[in-house]
Amino acid sequence: MSTAVLAVSAPLVVLLCAALWRAPFPVSEAVALFEDIARNPASRFLIPETAYYRPLFHVTLSALWHHAGSLDATLAGVKLLHIIPLVLLVVLFVYHLRPRTLLDAAAASVAVAVLIGSRGFRDNLEIPLSYTMIGMPIALLVWMLLNQPPRRWHAPAIVALTMIAIGFKEQGLVIIPLVMAAWWTRAPGAGRNLTAALAALALAYVAFRLTGRTSWPPFEQAVGLGFTELEPREAAARFGAFPFWMYAYTAASTIANVLFSEPTRGVFQIVHHLSEGHPEVWEMIHLCSSAAVTVLIIWWGLRSLKRDPRGQWSPESRVFVAMLVVLLASGVLSFNYSRDRLGGMAVVFYALAAFYAIRAAAERMLVAPRARYVVGVVALVLLAAAWQTRAIATIEIARIFALRNQTEWLVRLPERRREFAERPVYLDIMQRMIEQGTTAAPHLPTRYPRWVKRTLGLP
Amino acid sequence: MTTRRLLELSIAAPAVLAALVLVAVEVWRVTHPRSELFVTPFAYSLAEAIERDDVQRAYAFIRAGQDPTEPIQVRHPTVTAGRTVAVPPLLWAVAANSRYSAMMLLGFGAQVDKTSVDRAVCLADTLGNGELAALLRNYGEAVRACPGVTPGEPPLLSFLSN
Numbered sequence: 106m107s108t109a110v111l112a113v114s115a116p117l118v119v120l121l122c123a124a125l126w127r128a129p130f131p132v133s134e135a136v137a138l139f140e141d142i143a144r145n146p147a148s149r150f151l152i153p154e155t156a157y158y159r160p161l162f163h164v165t166l167s168a169l170w171h172h173a174g175s176l177d178a179t180l181a182g183v184k185l186l187h188i189i190p191l192v193l194l195v196v197l198f199v200y201h202l203r204p205r206t207l208l209d210a211a212a213a214s215v216a217v218a219v220l221i222g223s224r225g226f227r228d229n230l231e232i233p234l235s236y237t238m239i240g241m242p243i244a245l246l247v248w249m250l251l252n253q254p255p256r257r258w259h260a261p262a263i264v265a266l267t268m269i270a271i272g273f274k275e276q277g278l279v280i281i282p283l284v285m286a287a288w289w290t291r292a293p294g295a296g297r298n299l300t301a302a303l304a305a306l307a308l309a310y311v312a313f314r315l316t317g318r319t320s321w322p323p324f325e326q327a328v329g330l331g332f333t334e335l336e337p338r339e340a341a342a343r344f345g346a347f348p349f350w351m352y353a354y355t356a357a358s359t360i361a362n363v364l365f366s367e368p369t370r371g372v373f374q375i376v377h378h379l380s381e382g383h384p385e386v387w388e389m390i391h392l393c394s395s396a397a398v399t400v401l402i403i404w405w406g407l408r409s410l411k412r413d414p415r416g417q418w419s420p421e422s423r424v425f426v427a428m429l430v431v432l433l434a435s436g437v438l439s440f441n442y443s444r445d446r447l448g449g450m451a452v453v454f455y456a457l458a459a460f461y462a463i464r465a466a467a468e469r470m471l472v473a474p475r476a477r478y479v480v481g482v483v484a485l486v487l488l489a490a491a492w493q494t495r496a497i498a499t500i501e502i503a504r505i506f507a508l509r510n511q512t513e514w515l516v517r518l519p520e521r522r523r524e525f526a527e528r529p530v531y532l533d534i535m536q537r538m539i540e541q542g543t544t545a546a547p548h549l550p551t552r553y554p555r556w557v558k559r560t561l562g563l564p
Numbered sequence: 565m566t567t568r569r570l571l572e573l574s575i576a577a578p579a580v581l582a583a584l585v586l587v588a589v590e591v592w593r594v595t596h597p598r599s600e601l602f603v604t605p606f607a608y609s610l611a612e613a614i615e616r617d618d619v620q621r622a623y624a625f626i627r628a629g630q631d632p633t634e635p636i637q638v639r640h641p642t643v644t645a646g647r648t649v650a651v652p653p654l655l656w657a658v659a660a661n662s663r664y665s666a667m668m669l670l671g672f673g674a675q676v677d678k679t680s681v682d683r684a685v686c687l688a689d690t691l692g693n694g695e696l697a698a699l700l701r702n703y704g705e706a707v708r709a710c711p712g713v714t715p716g717e718p719p720l721l722s723f724l725s726n
Contacts, residue, residue, distance in 0.1 A: 113579045116586040207572040214579035467571055478567060486574045493582040500586075515619050516664045518671035519703060543623065551589060552601050 106204040110213045111196065117221055118195050120500045120548075121230070122188045128232055128507030129545040130180060132517055135233055136538060140531045142170045153317030156325050161272030162236045176537055187235040194242040194453070195220070201249050202460050208467055215489045216460035219398060222495025223455065224391075225363055225448035230503050236274035237449040243270040245453050247280050248427065251287040251294040252420065260299040267303060271310060279434040279450045281307045286430040290418040323348045326442040328355055329371020356436035358443035363432060363451045364399045366391035371443040387498070387562030394491035397484075398459050402428070405462035421461050428454040463488075498561040505563065507547035514542030610653060611638045617662035623672065632673030633680070645718050658684045659720040663696050670703055678703070683723055686710030690719045 130136075142163065150163035166183065173179040198220060204210040220226055229237045243266045250259050263284065270277025281303045287295035323345045324337040330351070335343065344351040358371040367375045375392050378384040406425030413422050432451045439447035463485065470481035518539070525531045550563065558564075593602050604621060607613035610630055613622035615638075626632050635650035643659050651659070654673070657666035666684070681703045688697035690713055713722040 113576075113583050116583045116590070120586060120590065207576070208568070211572050211575035211579075214576055218579065218582075463575070467575060470571055471568055478571075482571055482574050485571075486578065489575055490578040493578045497582055497586065512619060512664065515623050516667035516671065519667060523702060544627070548593075549602055551593075552603075 106206065106210040106213075107199050107202075110199050110202075110204055110210050110217065113214050114195060114199065114217045114221075117217070117496050117500065118192060121221070121503055122192060124500060124503040124507060124548050125188050125191070125230065125232060126184055127545060127547045128184075128503070129510045129514060129542045129547065130183075130232060130538065131506075131510040132513045132521060132535065132538075132542065134231070136521075136531060136535045138166070138233060139170060139534050139538075140528065142167045143534060144530055153314050155318070156321075158314060158317075159236055159272070159274050161269060162239075162274065166233070177541075180538075180541060183233045183235075187230075187232050187238055190235065190239045190242050191230075194238075194245065197242055197245050197249065198453070198456065201245065201457070208464060211489075212460050212464035212467065215463050215492055216456050218489070218492035218496040219459040220452060220456035221499050222492050223363070223448075223452040224366055224369065224445040225450075225452035227499045227502060228444065228446035229449045230499070231506060237276055237446055239273045240270040240277045240280075241449055241453050243267075243277070244280050244283060244431070244450050245457075248283065248287070248454075248457075251284065251292045252423070253294050255294045255296060259294050260296065260302075263294075263299060264302060264306070267306070275314075276435065276438055276447065276450050278307060278310070278438060279431050282430045282434045283427055283454075286427050287423070290423040290426050292418075292423055324351075324441060327370070328442050329358065329368060330354065332373055332377045334370060334372055352440040355443045356440045359439040359447050360432050360436040360451075362443065362445055363435070363448040363455055364395060366395040368443070369445055385562065386559045387494075390491050390494060390560065391562070394488060394495065397488050398455075398462065398492075401462040401466050402455070402458045405465045406458065408465070409461075424454070424457050424461060428458040494561055498563065501550050501553075501561060501563050504548050504550040507545075508550060511542060511545065511547060514539065609636065611636045611656060614653060614657050614662050614665040615640070615660045617657075617660070617664050619664040619668050622665050623668055626668075626672050632669050633677075643718055643720050645721065647721070649721065649724060651720065651724060652680055654680055654684050655687060655720065655723065658687045658693070658696060658700070659691070661691070661693055661696065663699070666696060666700065670700075687719060687723050690723075 145167075147164045147167040150160045150167070153160075165186065169179045169182040169186075173182050195217060198217065199213060202209070202213045202216065204213045226241075229235075229241070247263050247266050250263055253259070267277065267280045267284075270280055284295055284300055284303050288297065288300040322337065322341065324335075324340040327334050327336050328340045328351065329335075330340075340351065355371055358368050361367060362369060367373060375384060375388040378388060402425070406422070406428075409419060409422035409425055413419050418426075428451070431454045432448075435448055435451040466481070467485060470478050470485070473481060518535075521535060522532065525535070553561070553563070589601070592599065597603070598606070604616075604618050607616065607618060607621040607625075610622060610625040613619075613625060632653055635652050636656060637648055638644060638651055638656050639646065639648040640660075654666060654669045657663075657669060670681075681700055685697050685700045688694075688700060689710060711723065713719050
């Protein structure tokens, strides 16, 4: 049945990869990043003096930049750094669920759509910013190892994978509470020594980061609050004296974004549109489909916990606890500003939990009276359909990103040449990248009829 | 069909349907790449692409070798009063309020001289398009005075005759 689920998911994954492969790199993010790589030795990126510390990401880009042989090979390598983890994530996800019955396969197909259609996944598709996309399959792989009977190489592999994930982005730190949750719920592969080693690693890392930089502004980026967004300076003026309530709000925003698709960037856009009486169709689909899956997960999770004999943990209740812990950790790590992409690591476990919850709900339908059975089937079909529209929209949004990148190359060159006139390395790299930016033939967004666009949430 | 099988197939159906729709659309994309489902309407000339501000299509003409400084034949019921006139592409982009096309021409029309840009700034100002005028101002001389517009004549034609 795993093959059947992969076959049904293949068009989504292949088209997503094709969209990324054919997308031009953005002028705004990529050129400055490559300039940084070209101007500095790789060792420079190991020093934790900046707000954003992604040493392995930069070292990998540096290796590609200096040793790939040509610009084309470098850019292809950077794209593969995004595409390979994406494919790996979906394949590992289905492999881990290992559907054996048709009901399993049906629930798994919805769970794949939950994974791909979630905002936390979608917001991590922007090339060349692959760091969380690398961390997502790593977190899943660690979880798979933790749930297998221990072998000698498992613990070193888990430590190494955790360090790689953290090295690409600090969101990788969520793996440490994940291992702790696995240990607490007596996962077979989560030993005390491994848990202690990773806890020590987390403490050492936090100390290393805190000592590496002398000043930390209270807000690094714009933060949302209610229906509006505050620029860092404005946020600092209002909340700088005691920013902790704002941090709690921002962390809760990231968690709520995974659970309800709202708020985004800390701003309650859908609620705002609802209060004004003109919500978009896609907004209602996002809100309702996320809320429905979240309700199902809570029902299934609490039921799993109740069913377990005292002191024992079933694989299902373990997944529920893991999802809660990763969700909380993702929220805490995004305390400074909330973005959809910062929920990326939690989305993997949310989708895992969705599989078990939908399967449990379907099994419940089978023993329900006829009327409840019919209502339940209709509700599950609508839920599955809603998530499929979200997954399809993810492909279209990746294509829209690609077209936007190409348009940027066509219209922003004069402005960039003026703005960066004093930075010859930047201008040189930009000049060399014009070809890929303007002649790449991205898969253009499908020009669906307006009602389809409104349903998918496409501009 | 058992209730179990019906339930299983019902939950799987949207995923299967989505996969089929995606495959069908992509097969259509490969076999009909010029379908309106995938591309913007064809532009027969640089002027038409600029008028629609279809920057990808406009750039295709430049990439194919069309000189971005060479005047192009344009005709519009109001902007040229229905007459066919030859105008520099940048001026046409301003007259059509095609911001993206104007910026593309500045980026890829290496020979766009400052006098042409100044004329474009004046036209944008006259047409009340302050945002585009401000953008263009960065690439021209400091315009001191713009030529006047002949009363009753479309601004583009006045600028061409000045």
